[in-house]
Amino acid sequence: MQFQIRLGLLLGTLFMVGGIGVLFTQVEIEGLSGPPDVAIHELPRDARRNCEAAVFLGEGPGEGGTFPIRTGPGEEYRTRQGLSHGDTFLVFEYRGTWAGIVYGQNREVCGALERREVSAPRQGWVPVQYISYIPN
Numbered sequence: 001m002q003f004q005i006r007l008g009l010l011l012g013t014l015f016m017v018g019g020i021g022v023l024f025t026q027v028e029i030e031g032l033s034g035p036p037d038v039a040i041h042e043l044p045r046d047a048r049r050n051c052e053a054a055v056f057l058g059e060g061p062g063e064g065g066t067f068p069i070r071t072g073p074g075e076e077y078r079t080r081q082g083l084s085h086g087d088t089f090l091v092f093e094y095r096g097t098w099a100g101i102v103y104g105q106n107r108e109v110c111g112a113l114e115r116r117e118v119s120a121p122r123q124g125w126v127p128v129q130y131i132s133y134i135p136n
Helices: none
Strands: 004-017 020-030 052-056 067-070 079-083 088-095 098-103 123-127 131-133
Touching: 067 098, 079 123
Parallel strands: none
Antiparallel strands: 004 020, 052 088, 052 131, 067 079, 067 123, 088 098, 098 123
């Protein structure tokens, strides 16, 4: 995973301390900055759309055609990793035009009796328009 560091000056932060000017800078690390991660939930097994098998069939804007997986349902969230053409995953939750997925070698068990937070280490959010569902 690559990170880009940006340094920016905060206006009005030059202070005189004992005759020495101190300038504070703002450090933003792209890929680490953004709102807090958003948890993904599995709905009860009788829910209409839950724990659906899917595949990414396309080419994303990332390096090597990957599509970024976000830590929350929106572009303002950090990028976690990327999906490549043909990668499979499970869709657990929908929020607007975003889907909460579990990807990689996770063996998340579907079939919760009540709503629960998904605990898989490899999870994130992608826009639903890039999801192709695998028929059961």
